[in-house]
Amino acid sequence: MSPFEPQISQKIMIAPLKYIDNNVTLSNFVILTPPLEVLFHDLQTGKLVLSLAEHATFATKLSTMQAYLATTLYLHQQSFFGFVNPTLTTDFFRRMIFPLVYNKKLTLYMGNSAQSVRVYGSGSVQQGMQLALQQGEKVRIAFQLHGISILTNPSISILQTLIPIQTDVSGANLCKLRFQQSVKAIYKIPGN
Numbered sequence: 001m002s003p004f005e006p007q008i009s010q011k012i013m014i015a016p017l018k019y020i021d022n023n024v025t026l027s028n029f030v031i032l033t034p035p036l037e038v039l040f041h042d043l044q045t046g047k048l049v050l051s052l053a054e055h056a057t058f059a060t061k062l063s064t065m066q067a068y069l070a071t072t073l074y075l076h077q078q079s080f081f082g083f084v085n086p087t088l089t090t091d092f093f094r095r096m097i098f099p100l101v102y103n104k105k106l107t108l109y110m111g112n113s114a115q116s117v118r119v120y121g122s123g124s125v126q127q128g129m130q131l132a133l134q135q136g137e138k139v140r141i142a143f144q145l146h147g148i149s150i151l152t153n154p155s156i157s158i159l160q161t162l163i164p165i166q167t168d169v170s171g172a173n174l175c176k177l178r179f180q181q182s183v184k185a186i187y188k189i190p191g192n
Contacts, residue, residue, distance in 0.1 A: 001072050003080050004150060014180060015080065016147040033141045034058055035189050039105060041133040046110035048133065048183070050141070053104045062101045069148065070094035073177075097148075098178045108143055113182035121188030129186075138189035146180040 004013040019026040036050040052059040073080065073093040100106060110117065110129070119126040133139060 001069065001076075001148065003076075004148075007149075012149050014147045014149045017145055028144055028146070030142050030144045030184055031062075033106070033143075035138045035140055036106065038133045038135055038137045038139060040135065043114070043129060043132040046114050048108045048110060048141075050106045050108070050139070051104065052101060052106050059101050059104060059106075062106065063099075066097060066099055066101065067094065070097060093177070096177045100179055108141065108181060108183060110183045111181075113184070117183045118185045119188070120185065122190065133186070140187040140189065141183060142185040142187075143181055143183045146182065149178050149180050150176055 002016045002018070004015045006012075007014050016027075017029075019029045033050070034055045036052065036055065038048070039051050040047065040049040042048075070090050070093040073096075074088065074090040077088055077093075100108070114129045116127070117129060119129065
């Protein structure tokens with residue numbers, strides 16, 4: 001993870017993600033899911049929720065990546081956020097990140113990628129999402145993680161945007177740190 005850089009007129013700061021392993025460095029990486037059941041898809045908001053109930057190993061890998069990210073933010077809070085006396089914990093950062101995986105579900109936001117995503121199914125390829133995926137349908141998703149974003153305001157320091165953690169009525173974190181992602185392809189599994 002690289003330090004946060006201002007984007008979009010200073011309203012969002014993004015820390016680009018890279019994959020580094022021995023002699024391999026990937027500036028971008030795409031994750032291909034196993035076949036997952038669609039639980040919810042809203043074409044207008046781009047929210048896509050998939051069940052991970054049958055794929056515990058895949059869910060564990062994504063959860064481990066989230067935990068590693070929280071640890072990285074904790075260890076580098078001085079350089080990433082300019083904190084002079086770092087006092088925030090790993091748990092604090094874990095709660096600040098909008099999770100990809102929560103309660104055996106993978107949540108993706110397609111955003112602008114809904115216009116360019118390739119949808120494969122029934123021997124055809126379609127450019128862009130014309131119809132919402134149906135509940136119960138099985139799909140494989142190829143999605144790319146670009147970085148981590150934090151919403152900020154030029155008149156407020158990053159520290160003030162982090163504290164206090166806001167929660168919704170269920171007590172869930174309304175999170176300010178999010179994975180910047182795009183869906184590259186959707187592969188519909190026949191026989192659903």
